[in-house]
Amino acid sequence: MKNQLAFGSLLFLSSCLVAPAALAQSSGAPAPAAPPSGAVVDPAPQQNVPEQDAPAEELEISAPGASDIGDIVVRGNIPSVVRATPQVVSVLSAADIARTGEGDIAGALQRVTGLSVVGNGFVYVRGLGDRYSLSLLNGLPLPSPEPLRRVVPLDIFPTNVIASSLVQKSFSANYPGEFGGGVINLTTRATPDETFFQIGASVGFDTVTTSELGYVHDGGSYDWTGFDSGERDVPQFVIRAGENQTPIESAQVAQLTNAETTLVQAQWHIPPNFSGEASFGTTVPMGGDAELGIIAGAGISNSWRTRDAIQQVAIDDIATLGSDFRRVTTDHRALVNGLLGFGLEFGDHRIRATNLYIHDTLKQTRLGQGENENNNLLNVQNTNWFERQLYTGQLVGEFDFGEFDVDVRGAYANTQRSSPYERTFTYVYSSAVDDFVNGLGNNPSGATIVFSDLNEDVWAGGVDLAYEWLLDTPITFSAGYAYTDTTRDSYRYEFDYAVEGGGGLGFLASQQRPDALISDTSIFQNDIILRPLSTSLGARSYDAMLRIHGAYVQAETELWDALRAQVGVRYESAEQQVRPSDNQPASLLENDYWLPASTITWNFMEDMQLRLHGSKTIARPQFRELAPQLYSDFDSSRTFYGNPFLVDTEIWNLEARYEWYFGNNERVLVAGFYKDIENPIETVTYFLPGSSGLQTNFTNAPRAELYGVEFELQKYVPLDFVGDFFASRRLLLIGNYTYSQSEVLTDGQVRDPITPANFVPASQVFASGLPLVGQSEHLVNVQVGIEDTDTLSQLTLLFNYASDRIVARGVQNGGGSLPPVTERPGLRLDLVARQGFEVLGGSFEIKFEARNLTGEDFEEFQDFGDAGRVETNTYRLGRVFSLGVSTTF
Numbered sequence: 001m002k003n004q005l006a007f008g009s010l011l012f013l014s015s016c017l018v019a020p021a022a023l024a025q026s027s028g029a030p031a032p033a034a035p036p037s038g039a040v041v042d043p044a045p046q047q048n049v050p051e052q053d054a055p056a057e058e059l060e061i062s063a064p065g066a067s068d069i070g071d072i073v074v075r076g077n078i079p080s081v082v083r084a085t086p087q088v089v090s091v092l093s094a095a096d097i098a099r100t101g102e103g104d105i106a107g108a109l110q111r112v113t114g115l116s117v118v119g120n121g122f123v124y125v126r127g128l129g130d131r132y133s134l135s136l137l138n139g140l141p142l143p144s145p146e147p148l149r150r151v152v153p154l155d156i157f158p159t160n161v162i163a164s165s166l167v168q169k170s171f172s173a174n175y176p177g178e179f180g181g182g183v184i185n186l187t188t189r190a191t192p193d194e195t196f197f198q199i200g201a202s203v204g205f206d207t208v209t210t211s212e213l214g215y216v217h218d219g220g221s222y223d224w225t226g227f228d229s230g231e232r233d234v235p236q237f238v239i240r241a242g243e244n245q246t247p248i249e250s251a252q253v254a255q256l257t258n259a260e261t262t263l264v265q266a267q268w269h270i271p272p273n274f275s276g277e278a279s280f281g282t283t284v285p286m287g288g289d290a291e292l293g294i295i296a297g298a299g300i301s302n303s304w305r306t307r308d309a310i311q312q313v314a315i316d317d318i319a320t321l322g323s324d325f326r327r328v329t330t331d332h333r334a335l336v337n338g339l340l341g342f343g344l345e346f347g348d349h350r351i352r353a354t355n356l357y358i359h360d361t362l363k364q365t366r367l368g369q370g371e372n373e374n375n376n377l378l379n380v381q382n383t384n385w386f387e388r389q390l391y392t393g394q395l396v397g398e399f400d401f402g403e404f405d406v407d408v409r410g411a412y413a414n415t416q417r418s419s420p421y422e423r424t425f426t427y428v429y430s431s432a433v434d435d436f437v438n439g440l441g442n443n444p445s446g447a448t449i450v451f452s453d454l455n456e457d458v459w460a461g462g463v464d465l466a467y468e469w470l471l472d473t474p475i476t477f478s479a480g481y482a483y484t485d486t487t488r489d490s491y492r493y494e495f496d497y498a499v500e501g502g503g504g505l506g507f508l509a510s511q512q513r514p515d516a517l518i519s520d521t522s523i524f525q526n527d528i529i530l531r532p533l534s535t536s537l538g539a540r541s542y543d544a545m546l547r548i549h550g551a552y553v554q555a556e557t558e559l560w561d562a563l564r565a566q567v568g569v570r571y572e573s574a575e576q577q578v579r580p581s582d583n584q585p586a587s588l589l590e591n592d593y594w595l596p597a598s599t600i601t602w603n604f605m606e607d608m609q610l611r612l613h614g615s616k617t618i619a620r621p622q623f624r625e626l627a628p629q630l631y632s633d634f635d636s637s638r639t640f641y642g643n644p645f646l647v648d649t650e651i652w653n654l655e656a657r658y659e660w661y662f663g664n665n666e667r668v669l670v671a672g673f674y675k676d677i678e679n680p681i682e683t684v685t686y687f688l689p690g691s692s693g694l695q696t697n698f699t700n701a702p703r704a705e706l707y708g709v710e711f712e713l714q715k716y717v718p719l720d721f722v723g724d725f726f727a728s729r730r731l732l733l734i735g736n737y738t739y740s741q742s743e744v745l746t747d748g749q750v751r752d753p754i755t756p757a758n759f760v761p762a763s764q765v766f767a768s769g770l771p772l773v774g775q776s777e778h779l780v781n782v783q784v785g786i787e788d789t790d791t792l793s794q795l796t797l798l799f800n801y802a803s804d805r806i807v808a809r810g811v812q813n814g815g816g817s818l819p820p821v822t823e824r825p826g827l828r829l830d831l832v833a834r835q836g837f838e839v840l841g842g843s844f845e846i847k848f849e850a851r852n853l854t855g856e857d858f859e860e861f862q863d864f865g866d867a868g869r870v871e872t873n874t875y876r877l878g879r880v881f882s883l884g885v886s887t888t889f
Contacts, residue, residue: 062396063139064185065464087599089167125167125181132181137356143457165187167182171653172599173553177617196280197889198889201274202884202885203272203273204273209304213267213306214267216264216267217263217363217365218261219385223361223363226387227336231260234451263513264367264383270304270330271304282294290346292342293345294342297338299336300335301335304330306329309326310871311637312871312872314862315373322373328368335359338357352395354394356391358389358390360388360389363385367380374444382422386419389415395411404468405466406464410461418452420452425517428445433507437510439505440504447497447514450632453490455489455490460483464480477553485546485548488623489543490542499527505526538630541580541581542580542627545577546620548572548573553568562602563600566598572592574590574592575590576621589621589647589648608660610658613653613655621648637694638685638695640696643756646698647679650677653675670711673707676703678703680704681701682698682744683698684753685811686754686810694808694821701744704745713735735783736780739778741777742771742775744766744771770809774807776802784797792834794833804823807822819864822860826854826857826859830851834846841889842887843887848883849884850880850881851882855879
């Protein structure tokens with residue numbers, strides 16, 4: 001990554017703790033020489049530029065809110081601007097992200113205090129699940145391409161398109177009310193300081209996957225790009241049959257793509273991972289003091305991962321296994337991204353237009369063998385194609401009229417997820433022929449095919465106003481309005497192969513491999529049709545909408561010397577609907593909320609301050625949690641089903657924070673926090689008879705509490721005393737630790753996760769004393785590095801630890817409780833080395849990464865005490881090594 005060469009290296013701004021209302025203007029015009037309530041951010045040194053001579057660079061942040069504070073400029077230990085910035089934030093600049101070496105934003109964010117990444121790029125803040133996190137792009141909402149979530153998985157955002165990432169943990173009224181644990185605001189790169197062209201590439205090696213045995217299927221000729229070549233196009237007759245629940249006759253069944261989406265082959269040498277990226281930026285004078293910035297970027301990456309997993313399911317509290325499988329899965333992920341941005345600056349004003357496109361595809365091939373609850377020995381094959389796409393077009397105007405500021409924002413965003421030809425073939429061992437057979441339609445053997453699609457549109461807009469009343473004690477008043485309209489359409493049509501008229505295939509035909517089993521010859525000889533599966537367990541389709549009107553007022557002033565306060569309140573009115581097919585119950589939530597927020601900052605010493613914060617926030621159910629539709633997660637081999645009776649979650653937040661800035665960009669931060677959560681939404685899981693996996697549902701718990709402490713230290717140690725070689729080098733020490741505890745309280749009644757229309761005692765679903773789903777008691781991040789202050793030369797060791805966290809609560813079908821499904825993230829050690837050099841007038845960077853040096857495995861299990869441990873999803877993770885090179889002209 002050479003973002004620091006394109007924009008100038010940027011210093012870690014966490015120590016500044018700048019309020020988003022102020023930061024919303026940080027991408028505007030250059031700061032005055034001595035702003036009355038602001039200060040300039042000291043940048044990290046550019047490559048081959050001595051630190052003391054490096055020009056001051058602005059950290060590019062575009063977030064909700066407006067303020068007259070102007071550009072944020074910070075020099076010294078604790079500048080005057082801190083008195084005007086009450087909120088608790090951390091900011092990762094392009095330089096900070098580059099130091100971690102991560103290829104996506106999710107990986108970089110897990111280095112921030114109190115943050116952890118769960119699953120495929122979902123960020124948890126202080127142990128609260130992803131439903132309690134809010135993700136914004138340039139201050140505007142994004143739709144999610146994930147059926148199970150409304151939030152966006154952040155691993156689809158490559159670091160080369162992001163200028164900064166702001167994490168705010170204390171709520172302020174200028175942000176949407178669905179704040180929960182915090183907000184993550186990503187700002188895309190916009191206006192470069194000088195013309196540049198950057199290109200880079202990398203190659204990676206995974207010790208478990210690369211050049212090892214894996215399983216693949218053909219698909220299409222363009223699969224390596226993540227785009228289908230037409231092999232998986234869904235015929236219209238499939239859509240009609242799914243909508244009308246009618247069979248598909250043999251002649252049409254034969255028209256489906258067969259071998260390309262069915263035949264699994266062993267690949268003895270899985271290829272290495274690779275990625276490439278390019279970006280260009282320039283600034284064009286427009287006359288007077290106006291400038292037009294243009295920036296464009298594109299990237300592509302291919303990665304492979306093979307998992308040899310043990311997946312077991314317990315059906316009672318003495319660890320009796322309902323199924324016991326070993327599954328080998330090879331994932332091939334292709335990610336393509338493109339960014340085109342324009343930034344027009346004139347005077348103290350800026351207009352920015354951003355177009356971002358991300359296409360993320362997972363091609364998955366899986367073979368499994370094991371026993372089901374009836375002791376049948378099964379061989380199961382899955383071939384899947386999950387294609388996700390995100391586009392957003394945004395227009396943001398940030399206007400500074402001295403004491404009066406105006407921000408105007410508008411965006412359209414669309415996300416799509418297409419998963420055609422999800423194929424499953426189940427063979428059962430037959431002693432009669434001493435072989436595995438598939439009679440099509442004869443339980444437990446059979447073959448199914450699923451076609452699913454999701455489309456979501458978001459229209460969003462807002463205006464923010466701020467006025468600084470210059471009295472003896474200046475007061476800044478701000479107000480704003482925001483509107484969001486989200487609509488989603490989703491269908492999932494599942495069919496099974498069967499011989500028309502009933503019965504099944506004979507032993508000879510049933511021993512064929514999958515592509516021959518449903519070949520044209522077999523289809524016509526055996527009169528094979530596709531039957532729509534019963535919808536008794538869920539709706540085939542649903543459409544949903546969420547419309548939010550929000551308005552706020554906020555005031556900020558210095559009550560007396562060294563004591564500042566920000567007080568605000570937000571009003572939100574929302575209507576949320578989910579309308580399923582097949583006579584399934586619909587959902588309708590209409591609620592209004594007043595959401596107050598207040599922060600007091602006491603700068604009691606020159607380099608120390610104390611913050612006190614209180615607020616109320618909410619969390620709404622996600623569409624997929626409300627929709628009574630089945631969804632299969634092939635990573636965990638669990639089936640998810642929505643609960644249309646869920647209600648909103650309300651959260652009261654309290655926080656106290658001590659901050660000591662004992663040197664330039666050196667600090668010690670200590671915080672304590674408490675959250676009282678009413679009606680938290682929790683995931684629960686139980687064994688589904690007749691399947692080889694777990695059923696997972698959702699329900700509101702009566703109440704929960706979360707509390708904890710955070711600690712952060714950052715320190716630089718000059719190494720000039722060691723010798724001449726280290727004269728310009730320094731030791732970097734960054735460490736943060738979060739301790740948190742939570743408990744779900746079990747008084748009262750809750751919806752039964754198995755039959756949500758019924759109520760049951762909460763103690764029957766939630767075991768007393770267990771924490772919230774997703775909450776780790778301990779989170780530790782440590783960075784130890786050596787870096788050169790004159791040139792780009794960094795060697796960083798990154799240590800990450802997260803203690804056990806619950807993935808889903810265990811509920812036994814018929815009463816009683818099972819142990820929760822628990823994930824053990826464990827300890828991870830990474831090494832990142834970056835070295836810059838110049839050749840023929842070009843600036844080059846070589847980057848080496850070594851990931852998961854501890855060889856930590858993925859462990860997901862249920863602990864039954866003396867009865868033993870059931871491995872719900874456990875497999876080896878490889879050590880990953882990569883080498884990349886990039887250059888900027």
